[in-house]
Amino acid sequence: MTKSSSLKSEDKQLTSSIPEELDPFRMPDHIAVIMDGNGRWAKAKGLPRSVGHSAGVDALKNTLRLCSDWGVGALTVYAFSTENWSRPLEEVGFLMTLFKRVLKKELQTLRAQQVRISFLGDLVKLPNELQDLIIQATELTSGNTGIKFNVCTNYGGRRELVNAAKNLAIRSLNGELDPSLIDENIFAAELLTANEVDPDLLIRTSGERRISNFLLWQLAYSEIYITETLWPDFDRNSLLHALSDYQSRCRRFGGLNQISPKEEDFQS
Ligand code: FPP
Secondary structure (H helix, E strand, O other): OOOOOOOOHHHHHHHOOOOOOOOHHHOOOEEEEEOOOHHHHHHHOOOOHHHHHHHHHHHHHHHHHHHHHOOOOEEEEEEEEOOHHHOOHHHHHHHHHHHHHHHHHHHHHHHHOOOEEEEEOOHHHOOHHHHHHHHHHHHHHOOOOOOEEEEEEEEOHHHHHHHHHHHHHHHHHOOOOOHHHOOHHHHHOOOOOOOOOOOOEEEEOOOOOOOOOOOOOOOOOOEEEEOOOOHHHOOHHHHHHHHHHHHOOOOOOOOOOOOOHHHHHHHO
């Protein structure tokens, strides 16, 4: 989906928690994050990688809270890729246990904060107990009215695109769809993000300059912000810096218009 919402003037009083360094009219609707550097953070401290992942959870909780407080509509994070299964068995096992533990522990807080959580990816490959917790958390928060929080788990962008193409082919073969009518909207509706606006901003921590098979379709026009900060160290100041940088960008979406889409929406 392309951008649909924008901050209206009557919402401005609701944004009093947005830091004064930021322009409340140019906040991103949707932020995507590649949370990288947990292992290096731990190694630099002489600690096992698992400690880095646990510290990464704290950074994630803090980032979610800040995004929610600052009126960001959606946060999508890359928690576990289709390629992450190739890590040592012990680390994969630790991550699965960590996801379970965090979901159990944080569910009430997510409900209280009006967060709507969902998980994007090939979830049937996850341990059964984790799948059950995912279903429970998704259902129990689906009626919430606050920030949308998408956790990409066993997610791969290429796999998502192949599945979309496969579904469209099946629907065409079944006579439900005229293949000559397939356009970008019909294609995007087959993706795991069918009901989401595309990310305005992609943040990648730890200095790597790659997309790493994340949201390949959805990031087409996202602004990319890369920081050397390792994910467990990503704090309020880091988010503020990323958002200030984002607000300094001129988004043209392939055109020539120098005005940001949000300002334009607000003026009309
Ligand atoms: C990348 O750092 C991080 C991961 C593969 C895991 C990210 C997961 C979390 C932060 C926990 C999220 C928890 C929930 C419940 C959503 P890395 O291990 O690749 O670090 P490195 O590149 O320094 O080795």
